[in-house]
Amino acid sequence: MAKLQILGAFVLLCAAYTLANNLYCLTRNIRTARKSGIRYVVVPVNSYNKWFSLLGARLLSLADPLFSPPSPTSWRWLVRGGWPWRIRYAPFAKLGTDTFMTVAPGGSILYTADEDVIRQILGRMKDFPKPIFLYRNVDIFGKNVVTTDGASWRRHRRLVAPALGEKNNRMVWDETVRQMQSLTRKWMKTQKEAITTLRGDAMLLSLNVIGRAGFGQDMGIPDDGKEKKIPEGHSMGFAAALGSLLNNILMVVALPKSILRRGPKPLRVVYESYMEFRQYMCEMLADKQAEIQSSPEASSKSNMDLLGQIIKGQDLHLLEEADDKDPDTTGGLTDSEVLGNLFVLLFAGHETTAGTLHSVLLLLAIHPWYQRRLQAALDSILGSTGSDDPASETSKFHYDTALPKLMCDPFITAVINETLRVMGPIPTIPKYVPADSEPQRLMVDGTEVSVPPGTMIKLCASCVHRNPKYWPHQVLPPPSPTHPLSLHTGNKKEKIDGRGPDPQRHWTSWGPSNPHNDLEGFRPDRWLKTMHSARDGAPAFTSVISPPFGAFIPFSEGPRACLGKRFAQVELVAALAVLFSSYSVELGVEELVPGVEGVDAMGREERRRVWERAAEEANGRWRKHSSMVITLQMRGNCVPVRLVPRGREVFGDGIFSGHSW
Known part of the structure; x- marks a missing residue:
């Protein structure tokens, strides 16, 4: 009994100490926040607290049904690290400021949706550095451009950035064209059935592209029917090892290797993929180094993969090293750093590009009127579809002639930019002020x-x-012939009629963010500006708006902007060009109507109602199943779609006559 009393007293003493310490820290942090001059909200726990991140946030989500929905500025929202993508702009709107802090016993977090504040922070890298301590576990193969800072980061960037040049982009383009043509053949084999593997197929395409462009490895295309032989000395093929590693990267990053090696079978398989991929990379590194050293002139003229380009930079700059110089600021990359940089480029590029491709295909399926406009833009550049000659279809996707025109087309740019605005894969960019x-x-x-x-x-x-300060937007409620909308562009307002897309009917996100405008919706038009000639007022050309620096940051901005931006853009443009120049992507309605033949027999209004039900179901799944695991994507469920040759759409132009084409 005495021991229990002592134990109880000890527990109470620890609890009292913890409570007192937290109250002291909270009081101190509130005092500091008050002096800062920044608007703040007091919360009970810091969202960076690792124990709360692992357990508390999940328990809070489970408890939500027991209580009334929290206000956007409630601590029940603001302690969750994912609130910036869950409720978006709502807290800023309610607080009446675009910059505020949360203050907790464990420290303060500053959140901003102000382009001017973002511009200041991104432009002052020394004052507001990247918190590389959050990324330490990412350097599983070696230090890299993501996990370093200061002079060491500048060295990594100087040596890695040239590898992501036009030579590599050509390889990205050619491989994406090949992979997407193969993927469309696979989809067309079962065109009467809904495609339920869209996310997985986008992941596979991106993996294959980066396998070729990153390592020079032919990963296999979806419909070639060939099985790759496992090389001697390996227990897994390269593609299998890489795919398993990327699919289970959280376990590799978070768990000690000893636990992976000795744990249950699923963990041992993950460890095996990690070790196998490491072995493959080391072998390829040695082979590529030998190839470059034996024939440097030939390698300089060829289209080399990322590995080869980084090794060339490594070999070139190793001559700068000297014993009296700091290796963090001078010299070339070590073998470990080459592998570290290659992996982080692969790791970052694969997930983000695949997620964006998945998002743009779904958004265009939900908004077919924009899909038609995209196809018209492609036709004006590539020519009309209809050729059955594979050589002809391939020849029109020539890198030197097709890519520059596609990249400069305003509507193609608008579609990709609007996808990144609505469903950017990286919802927040972390910075900090060192203690x-x-x-x-x-x-x-x-x-x-x-x-x-x-x-x-x-x-x-x-x-x-x-x-709303930075983006053209339409004011809700939805339009009608007797209730025109107001189109906001900066501080100006101009009337538009009630015809055209309904911005509220088919949202692609959820409240409570922006309930009074269409900024939650997918509307590529907001990116377009039609210029008029001064002489007769006739439309001269359409250009893409340039948001203020800091208002559009899917690739970040400033010195630490994403090195792979062009890589991703080339892959996305190539994929869209191949797919939509010959095909349309429609929402699958098999869950609503038994068989496509049933839709064919419907009249216009009945067919439109079926499509609207499918669109509402698609948006519901989008809202429910989007989650943040490394990047923001729709997971755990699928929106069924169908691929059909252009001109054979089940939901043709006739049922969307109220929309602007």
Whole structure:
């Protein structure tokens, strides 16, 4: 009994100490926040707290049905790390400021959806560095451009950036064309059935492209029917090892290798893929080094993969190394750093590009009027579809002639940009003020404020992408012939009639963010600006708007902007060009109507009602199953779609006569 009393007293003492310490820290942090001049909200726990991230946030989500829905500025939302993509701009709108802090016993976090504040932070890399301590586990193969900072990061960037040049982009283009042509053949084999593997197929395409462009490895195409032989000395093929590693990257990053090696069979398989891929990379590194050293002139003229390009830079700059120089700032990359950079480029590029491709295909299926406009843009560049000659179809996708025109087309650019605005794969960009630094000054709404040392910062991409101050938007409620909308462009308003797309009917996101405008919806038109000649007022040409620096940051901006931006753009443009120049993607309605033949027998209005039910179901799944695991994507469920040759659409132009084409 005495021991139990002592144990109980000890537990109470620990609880009292923890409570007192938390109250003290919270009081101190509130005092600091008050002096900063920044609007703040007090919350009970910091969302970066690892135990809360692992358990607390999940328990809070499970408890939500027991209580009334929280306000956007409630601590029940703001302690969750995912609120910037869950409720988007709503907290900023309710607080009446685009920059605020949450203050907890464990520290403060500054959130901003203000393009001017974002511009200041991104432009002052020394004052607001990247918190590389959050990325330490990503360097599983070696230090790289993501996990370094300061002079070491500048060295990595100087040596890695040239590898992502036009030579590699040509390889990306050619491989994406090949892979997408193969994928469309696979889909067309079962064109009477709904495609339920869209996300997985997008992942496979991206994996195959980066396998070729990154390592020079032929990963196999979806319909070739060939099985790759496992090389001697390996227990897994290269594609299998890479695919397993990427699919289970969280376990590889988070768990000690000893646990993976000795754990249950699923963990041992993950460990095997990690070790197999490491062995493959080391072998390819040695082979490529020998190839470049034996024939440097030939390699300089060829289209080399990322591995070869990085090794060329490594070999070139190794001559700079000297014993009296700091290896963090001079010299070439070590073998470990070559592998580390190659893996992080693969890791980052595969998931983000595949997720964006999946999103744009779904968005165009849900908004077929924009799909038709995209096809018209492709026809004007590539020529009309209809050729049955594979050689002819392949020849029109020539890198030198097709890509420049496709990249410059306003509507193609608008479709990709609007997808990244609505469903950007990286919802927040982290920065921080080091604890041992001075307070950092910022201008917020014309007032100078002070960001305290130790403050974590989140540049909320998914929120600034929906800030009505920076984006043309339509005001809800939906249009009707007697109730025109107002189209907002900056501070100007102009009337538009009630015809055209209904911005509220088919949203692609959820409340409570932006309930009074269409910024949650997919509308590529908001990116377009038609220029008029001064002489007769006739349309001269259409251009793409340029949002203020800091208002559109899917690839970040400034010195640490994404190195793979062009790589991703080339892959996306190539995939869209191949697919939509010959085919249309429609929502599958098999769950609503037994068989496509049933839709064919319907009249126009009945067919439109079926399509609207399918669109509403697709949006419901989008809202429910989007989640953040490394990147933001729709997971755990699928929106069924069908691929059909152009001109044979089940839901043709006739049922969308109210929309603007």
